Structures are given as structure tokens and as C-alpha cells.
Amino acid sequence: MRARGSPRQPARHDLPGMTTLLHYLPLLGVLVVVAGFALRFNPVPVVVVAGIVSGLAAGKSIGDILALIGTSFVSERALLLFVLTLPAIGVLERAGLREHARNWIASLRSLTFPRLLIAYLGLRQILSMLGLTSVAGQAQTVRPLLAPMAEAAAEKRGAPLSPEERNDVRAFSAATDNIGLFFGEDVFIALGAVLLIQGFYAQHGIELQPLHIALWALPTAIAAFIIHAIRTVLFGRRIARPGPQAARVEQAAD
Amino acid sequence: MLTIEQAYWLIALFLAGTAILNLRGRRWSHAAFWGVLAVLIAGGKFVLAASAAHNALPAQLAGVCVIALAALSPRMTRGNLSERDTAEREADALRLRHKLFGPALLIPLVTLLVALFGAYIVVGGVHLFDPTRMTLTGLALACVAALIAALWVTRARPLAGLSEGRRLLDTLGWAALLPLTLAALGGVFAATGVGTAVADLVRLLIPVNSALACVVAFGLGMVLFTVIMGNAFAAFPVLMAGIGIPLLIHQHGANPAILGALGMVTGYCGTLFTPMAANFNIVPVALLELPNQNDVIRAQWKTGALLLVVNLILMYLLIFRF
Numbered sequence: 001m002r003a004r005g006s007p008r009q010p011a012r013h014d015l016p017g018m019t020t021l022l023h024y025l026p027l028l029g030v031l032v033v034v035a036g037f038a039l040r041f042n043p044v045p046v047v048v049v050a051g052i053v054s055g056l057a058a059g060k061s062i063g064d065i066l067a068l069i070g071t072s073f074v075s076e077r078a079l080l081l082f083v084l085t086l087p088a089i090g091v092l093e094r095a096g097l098r099e100h101a102r103n104w105i106a107s108l109r110s111l112t113f114p115r116l117l118i119a120y121l122g123l124r125q126i127l128s129m130l131g132l133t134s135v136a137g138q139a140q141t142v143r144p145l146l147a148p149m150a151e152a153a154a155e156k157r158g159a160p161l162s163p164e165e166r167n168d169v170r171a172f173s174a175a176t177d178n179i180g181l182f183f184g185e186d187v188f189i190a191l192g193a194v195l196l197i198q199g200f201y202a203q204h205g206i207e208l209q210p211l212h213i214a215l216w217a218l219p220t221a222i223a224a225f226i227i228h229a230i231r232t233v234l235f236g237r238r239i240a241r242p243g244p245q246a247a248r249v250e251q252a253a254d
Numbered sequence: 255m256l257t258i259e260q261a262y263w264l265i266a267l268f269l270a271g272t273a274i275l276n277l278r279g280r281r282w283s284h285a286a287f288w289g290v291l292a293v294l295i296a297g298g299k300f301v302l303a304a305s306a307a308h309n310a311l312p313a314q315l316a317g318v319c320v321i322a323l324a325a326l327s328p329r330m331t332r333g334n335l336s337e338r339d340t341a342e343r344e345a346d347a348l349r350l351r352h353k354l355f356g357p358a359l360l361i362p363l364v365t366l367l368v369a370l371f372g373a374y375i376v377v378g379g380v381h382l383f384d385p386t387r388m389t390l391t392g393l394a395l396a397c398v399a400a401l402i403a404a405l406w407v408t409r410a411r412p413l414a415g416l417s418e419g420r421r422l423l424d425t426l427g428w429a430a431l432l433p434l435t436l437a438a439l440g441g442v443f444a445a446t447g448v449g450t451a452v453a454d455l456v457r458l459l460i461p462v463n464s465a466l467a468c469v470v471a472f473g474l475g476m477v478l479f480t481v482i483m484g485n486a487f488a489a490f491p492v493l494m495a496g497i498g499i500p501l502l503i504h505q506h507g508a509n510p511a512i513l514g515a516l517g518m519v520t521g522y523c524g525t526l527f528t529p530m531a532a533n534f535n536i537v538p539v540a541l542l543e544l545p546n547q548n549d550v551i552r553a554q555w556k557t558g559a560l561l562l563v564v565n566l567i568l569m570y571l572l573i574f575r576f
Contacts, residue, residue, distance in 0.1 A: 023447070023450075023451055023454070024451050024454075024455070026443070026446040026447055026448045026451060027448060027451050027452070027455075029439075029442070029443060029446070029448060030443075030448060030452075030482050033439075033482065033530070034482075037529055037530075040547070042327050042328040042428065043428075043432055043435075043529065043532070043536070044323065044324045044327035044428050044431055044432055044435050045324040045325065045327055045328065047324075047432070047435045047436055047438075047439045048320060048321055048324035048435060048438075048439075049324075050439055051438060051439045051442040051443075054439075054442055054443060054446045054448060055442055055445075055446055057446070058445075058446035058447060060445075060446065063310065063314055064310075065317070065442070066313070066314040066317030066318060066321075067305065067310045067313035067314045067317060068313075068317070068441060068442050068445055069316075069317040069320050069321075069438050069441075069442060070301060070305075070312075070313040070314060070315065070316030070317035070318075070319070070320060071301065071302060071305050071313045071316070071441070072437060072438040072439075072440065072441025072442065073294065073316060073317075073320050073434055073435070073437065073438040073441075074294060074295075074297070074298035074301045074302060074316055075298070075302060075437075075441075076433075076434055076437035076438070077262055077265075077294075077295050077298050077434065078258065078387065078390055079433040079434050079437060079533060080265055080295060080430065080433075080434060081261060081265065081390055081393060081394060082533070082537075083265060083268065083269075083419075083423060083426075083430060084261065084264060084265060084268065084393070084394050084397035084398075085361060085393075085397050085400070086268075086418075086419040086422040086423055087268065087397070087401050087415035087416065087418060087419030088357060088358070088361065088397055088400035088401040088403075088404045088415070089358070089422065090414075090415070090417075090418025090419045090420075090421055090422045091357075091401065091404040091405060091408055091410050091414050091415055091418050092354055092357055092358055092404050092407075092408065093343075093418070093422075094337075094338050094343070094408070094410065094414065094418050095343070095346045095347070095350055095354060095404075095407075095408035095410070096343040096344060096345075096346040096347025096348075096350065096354065097347070097354045097355075097358060098343075099340075099343050099344050099347035100347040100348075100350070100351060100352075100354050100355075101355075103347060103348075104351075104352075132362075132365070132366055132369060132389075133389075134365050134369075134389055134390060134392075134393045135362040135365050135366055135369075136362060138533075138534070138537055138538040138541055139537075139541060140361050140362065141362070142538060142541070142542070143538075143541045143542060144358055145358060147542055167544050167545060167549060168553070170542040170544060170549075171538075171539075171542070171544055171549040171550050171552065171553035172553045173542075174538035174539075174541075174542060174550045174553070175526075175550055175553040175554030175557070177538075178525075178526065178534045178535070178550070178554060179526070179554060179557055181534075182519075182522040182525060182526070183519065183522065183561075186515070186518060186519050186522065193486075193487070193518050194515075196487055196490065196518075197490070197514035197515065197518060198514075200490065200491055200494060200514075201510055201514065204495075204499055206503075206510050208510060208511050208514070212511045213511050213514055213515045214515070215515075216511055216512045216514075216515035216516060216572070217515040217516070217518070217519055219568055220515075220516065220519040220561065220564070220565055220568065221519075223561060223564045223565075223568075224557070224561055227557055227560045227561055227564070228557045231556060231557055
């Protein structure tokens with residue numbers, strides 16, 4: 001851990017000419033990513049090539065780059081944990097889980113599309129604030145439960161959803177899960193964002209209480225809930241009007 | 255003791271099973287893809303241990319495996335994997351009704367219980383759960399419990415877990431791998447100085463004597479860097495070291511706690527815009543079988559943009575006042 005007042009690195013962009021160019025050369029990797037995504041190449045090779053380009057531009061040897069990619073990859077393997085939900089979800093889907101979720105929501109008359117999604121948003125935010133981020137998620141809850149429920153709630157308008165509308169409802173459900181997760185997690189004090197902030201400041205000689213940091217993320221959490229709830233109501237109104245023209249208007253607006 | 259390492263072995267087992275099923279279906283690319291990934295996940299601890307002991311060879315081989323996976327990714331097309339007939343599923347749904355929710359809800363419930371009480375469970379004088387990453391270990395345990403319950407409720411044969419899981423995993427295809435690949439890229443970017451280069455570039459471009467300009471540059475820098483890296487956690491130290499601490503805190507006297515909290519959530523807004531945050535924005539596209547890679551981003555970017563404006567205003571109003 002660094003102590004307060006440790007000598008700062010000299011600002012490298014003060015150095016002239018060639019050194020400056022070399023300093024910015026690894027940014028080529030960023031360029032590869034942007035170009036690759038813009039040209040709609042398969043993202044996995046794009047990302048790996050970007051890593052290699054960035055490493056070569058920084059003057060690393062092939063061996064070093066390979067080792068760097070290998071260790072960074074395996075040290076983040078917890079990101080693959082969500083696949084463990086797939087066998088259970090798959091077995092339940094085979095026995096009609098999504099169909100039942102749809103039927104059940106359709107039978108609850110007062111549960112409209114905005115109410116369902118806003119309730120999920122609030123619940124997801126609160127659970128994340130308590131540190132329970134893995135409780136829900138795209139694989140655990142959105143695909144098997146929320147998305148079919150949202151579709152059923154939207155179809156209470158009396159007409160089935162067109163394929164475009166169905167996709168919009170699914171995408172909106174996924175978005176709601178993300179927003180609930182992000183803007184709840186930042187308030188939780190024992191993990192993740194708040195500890196990262198505290199740790200970073202401690203390294204730079206500024207001591208803060210985790211609770212103090214978490215408290216200041218609260219206004220944003222509330223703003224996120226309000227903004228997305230309003231957008232959910234507006235989206236619900238648009239989807240409540242059947243017909244393909246509604247979908248076209250939104251696409252033109254985008 | 256239950257540790258996260260056992261969860262990784264479980265993943266490797268599932269991936270290997272998926273590879274074998276694809277091998278039997280003569281889908282060679284898919285089989286190779288999941289097989290190589292299974293080896294990487296199972297060998298992860300060994301690679302990290304060897305690399306800590308300054309033996310770079312296993313890590314380099316892992317790097318070669320990652321490149322092989324990248325080369326296989328474009329061949330991971332969604333084949334037409336047979337799903338059970340809709341009418342049969344409807345019939346089962348009417349028969350089993352709410353019983354179907356039980357196993358599905360077991361996943362959040364068991365995860366929750368382990369997260370809350372896992373630290374207190376002691377068996378034979380030993381803690382049942384390893385405290386590091388206990389919630390994730392709980393998630394893995396919850397998945398096993400849910401699978402057993404699902405098989406019991408639906409009376410499916412045990413191998414259905416593998417074949418149905420494989421159906422979903424093959425639906426995900428390369429999207430399942432993208433979060434890990436991006437994390438690897440983050441490691442490379444950090445090690446090659448991409449972060450400091452971006453921060454220096456931002457500092458070259460702004461008038462550092464204007465507090466407002468610094469706030470805007472810091473906020474938009476967090477967003478930009480999060481969009482590039484796919485992760486606000488990677489952006490935070492870079493922008494803080496580049497702009498936050500020297501300019502906002504030392505020069506303009508900003509409150510560190512407020513700056514840190516609002517800076518981080520400003521970065522989170524960027525996460526809503528970027529395909530680089532693959533586990534949030536690209537994986538669900540595959541999971542929900544949406545036609546366009548950017549469908550989820552399209553649904554959420556407006557919330558992110560409005561929230562970004564709110565955050566910048568909050569930051570400017572609050573950090574210099576308290």
C-alpha cells in the first residue's frame with residue numbers, strides 16, 4: 001500500500017516526440033475494438049486481436065502477451081458461473097415453465113405490464129442494495145420468468161404481440177434487470193463498488209467510511225428508479241396499442 | 255468445505271458433457287469449442303499457481319487456448335436443436351402448474367440463505383462454506399439443488415439435465431465466452447498502459463482551471479472508458495488518478511466520498527451503452543433469442559443517458575458544497 005505523499009510519476013505527455021507517440025500507441029487496441037464492433041465482426045476474435053495488438057504496440061513479446069491473456073482469462077472464470085443455472089432451467093422449460101409463467105400472469109387481471117416491470121425493478125434494486133446480486137439475473141430470472149410474464153402482461157391488451165413487439169418486450173425486460181442491478185449494487189457497503197472506491201482512496205492517503213460513500217450513491221439509485229419507471233409506463237402505453245405501425249414509429253424515432 | 259473451486263469443476267463437467275453430446279451429433283466445431291473451454295476452466299487454478307511461481311508456460315498455453323476459442327467462435331452458429339413440442343409443453347404446464355416455480359425459485363432462495371447464514375454453518379468443527387466468494391459458491395449449490403428438484407417435479411430422467419442444459423448452452427454459443435474474453439482484454443489493457451494514455455488524452459483536451467469543465471471531463475471520461483472496457487471498475491482508478499484526485503480533489507477541493515460514489519455510478523451509465531459489457535448486454539440477446547445484437551442496449555440507452563445527465567448535475571451541485 002502506498003503512503004501519502006509518495007512521489008508521483010512525472011506526467012509522461014510532457015516528454016517530446018517519439019516517446020509521446022509510443023505512450024499512445026497501445027490505444028490501437030481500442031481502435032481495433034471500436035472498428036470490429038462497428039463492422040459487426042464476431043466480437044470474440046475482435047477482442048482477442050485487440051489484446052494482441054495492444055500488447056505488441058506496448059512492446060511486449062508474444063510469449064508475454066500469451067501469458068497475460070491466459071492468466072487474465074482464467075482469473076475471471078467466475079463470470080461463467082451463470083451457466084450452472086442452465087440445466088435446471090432447461091429441464092423446467094421442457095416441462096412448460098415459460099408457458100405456465102405466461103398463463104399465470106394472464107390470469108391476474110390487475111397485474112399490468114408497467115406494474116409487473118416496475119415491481120421487478122424495485123425488488124431487484126432492493127435485493128442488490130442488500131448485496132444479493134446473484135439472486136436474480138438474465139439466466140436465473142429474466143429468460144425463464146420475467147420475459148414470458150412480461151409478454152403475457154403485455155398481451156392483456158387483447159391482441160397477441162407481433163414478432164417485433166415480442167422482441168421489444170423481451171429486450172425491455174432484460175434492460176430492467178440490468179438497471180435494477182447496477183443502481184442497487186452501488187449502495188451495498190460490503191462488496192464491490194463501495195469497497196473498490198474506499199480501497200482506492202486508502203492507497204492514495206484518503207481514509208473514508210464505506211457507509212459514507214454508499215449513502216451518496218442513494219440519490220442516483222432513486223433517480224434511476226424514477227426515470228426507468230416513467231419509461232416503463234411510456235413503453236407500456238405504446239405496447240398497449242396493437243398494430244405493426246406502433247413498432248415502426250418507434251424504429252423511426254430511434 | 256465447499257469452495258468456489260468445486261463450482262469451477264462443476265462448470266467444467268457441464269462443458270465437457272456438452273462437448274460430448276456435440277461430438278455425438280457430429281458438430282465438430284461446437285465440440286472442440288466447449289471441450290477447450292472445459293479444459294481452461296478446470297485448469298484455471300493450476301495456471302494461476304504456476305504463473306505465481308514464475309512458470310509462464312501453462313499461462314501461455316492457456317493464452318493459445320483462448321486464441322483457439324476465438325478462432326472457433328465464428329463457426330458457433332445456432333444450429334436447429336430440437337426442442338420439445340409446444341403442445342406437449344402446454345399440457346405439462348397445465349398439469350404441473352405452480353410446482354414448476356418451486357425449483358426455479360430455489361435458485362434465488364438457496365443463494366440468499368447461503369449469503370445470509372453460510373458463515374455460521376459449521377459441520378464437524380469446520381465451516382461448511384469457504385468465506386471467499388461465498389455467495390457465488392452458494393449460487394452453484396443452489397443450481398445443483400434446483401436441478402435435483404426440477405428432475406423430481408417433472409419426473410424427467412437425470413440425463414435430461416445435461417441434454418436440456420446443452421440446448422441452452424448451444425443457444426448461447428460464443429456469447430457465453432465473451433464476458434471472459436473481455437475480462438482478459440481488460441487485463442491486457444491495464445498492463446499495456448491504455449488507461450493512463452486515455453487519462454492523459456482527456457487532460458490534454460480540457461481547461462483544467464474550470465471546475466465545471468473538470469466535472470464534465472471526469473464524468474464523460476468515466477462513461478467513455480467504461481464503454482471501451484465494458485466495466486466501470488476498470489475505468490474508476492484510471493479516471494480518478496488522471497482527473498479526480500489531482501484536479502477535482504486537490505485543485506478544486508471536491509469532497510472525495512461524493513466524488514467517488516457519483517463517479518462510479520456515472521460509469522455504470524456507460525455500462526448500459528456498450529456491447530463490451532457482454533454479460534449484461536450481449537448474453538441476454540442470445541438467451542432471449544433476439545434478432546439484433548444491440549437490442550438490449552437499444553431498450554436501455556435512454557434510461558442511461560437521462561441518468562447520466564442527472565449524475566453530472568448532482569456531481570456539480572454536491573461535490574464542492576459538502
